[in-house]
Amino acid sequence: MRLVLVSTQRTWGGGENVLAQLALGCQRAGHTVGVAAPAGSAVAKWSAKDPSIERLDLPGRGRGPQSMWRLRRWIATTGADVVLLNDPHAITYGGAALAGLGVPRVGVKHTCFPVRSAWKHNRLVEQVVCVAKAARRECLLAGVEESQLHVIHAGLDRMVPTPQETADAEQLFAAKSPASKHVLAIGSLLPVKGFDTLVEAAARSTGWRLWIAGEGPERPALESQIDRLGLQDRVTLLGFRRDIGALLTAADVFASASHREGLSLVLVEAMMAGAPVVATPVGGNGEALQIDIPGESLVARAVAPNDPDAMAAAIAAALEPTTANAERVANAKAWADRHFTIERMTRDYLALFTRLVGEPTRARAA
Known part of the structure; x- marks a missing residue:
């Protein structure tokens, strides 16, 4: 399976850590990982350290028409089984950019802040992964359809210092x-x-x-x-x-x-x-x-x-x-x-990805 992870964040935070852990877990499971992120961002610099990760540098902040066109052309040319949109702006711009390509789009809700747009979560992605039940509750309160939501707790490799x-x-x-x-x-x-x-x-x-x-x-x-x-x-x-x-x-x-x-x-x-x-x-x-x-x-x-x-x-x-x-x-x-292991998190994500690959959905035509 070829997975593409999209981030529009310039700095590194908890959501970017989850993205990196998921990339590592999917690679360990034998899958190919690509990353699209703004040139010079923390995620772009991280992915550049691993030559096995395919990379796309997005212009500017990774938002707007130029970034959307470049991401769409990359996915249309190289292919992807699933695209993970790792932050709210990635869901907005990446979700719209990839509409009609027939590639499942998965958004991630990393925070428990109120959801500003239920529409984009309902129409621009096939599924929204919530990192906690509390994040899922915020989505439901905003009007995101229950069928769109899936809770997967984050996981990570245990850090063992020397x-x-x-x-x-x-x-x-x-x-x-x-x-x-x-x-x-x-x-x-x-x-x-x-x-x-x-x-x-x-x-x-x-x-x-x-x-x-x-x-x-x-x-x-x-x-x-x-x-x-x-x-x-x-x-x-x-x-x-x-x-x-x-x-x-x-x-x-x-x-x-x-x-x-x-x-x-x-x-x-x-x-x-x-x-x-x-x-x-x-x-x-x-x-x-x-x-x-x-x-x-x-x-x-x-x-x-x-x-x-x-x-x-x-x-x-x-x-x-x-x-x-x-x-x-x-x-x-x-x-x-x-x-909270990287193996458990990866299994949960891959199970979701496998299901989405096999079922056409309404959001792909959005």
Whole structure:
């Protein structure tokens, strides 16, 4: 099977990570993968590192008539069994560009933000894959037809850092706070990620230091908050990091205070790494944590968003060397290793693709 994955995003985020994991899984299963993305984008640079991936550089932002024409000509010339449209703009422009070619188009809903256009999800693609039941609910609320929707939880390869990488991460932590426990948060620095709540929680706690790995537009606001609260010795912004697996292995707790999530792969990575987890059970994270409302789960400590006091208390509890905490970590690792694997995700996608290849649908004529 030849699969083409289309992205219009310039930067790298959770959706792009899922795309990369799916490409890897499909290649392992013996399928051919092509990637269409804006020239110079994070996805284009990633795909360029693998010569086995067929590539199409889209002009500009990968949107508009020129990109649509180039994508349509590429698919019409080289062929594809299924085209995966990995973000909202890819669904809009890619879905319209490929209309009438007879190639199944699959859109992906990575977030739990409201759906702006039910029409394009109903008419420009054969199927919409939702990364969580929470994302599916948003689609249904907007009027996307139930028959269009299919839930496939994301999966990934477990990151196994080398002993040296782990030692380097431990040294990084110990160099600034040798006597402290270390709480790690990871993600793009955006308001929706709730890093300000974690900073406030650090201000109301003792005995641990907060490390935030990631970059984004919220950095100046976080720096100002840290200065205002006098937390320069308690909170460190690490910037973009490539050693996430090592940092998770070295951390004493992983914390996430997001207000909205599709399904956080970083949360899954933390569970796979054996880090105690404190997180908000929002969107698909509630499914990952096996909980839909604030409270304790079998795999983590869950707190409501925008509650620094509850977050501080949950982190303090997670840091305690108790049998209950050890059981949560073991349960989380077993659950993540069993359910959120790249093999399971790939099987689910390929089953969907195989079904679509064999059945003509209304959307192909849209």
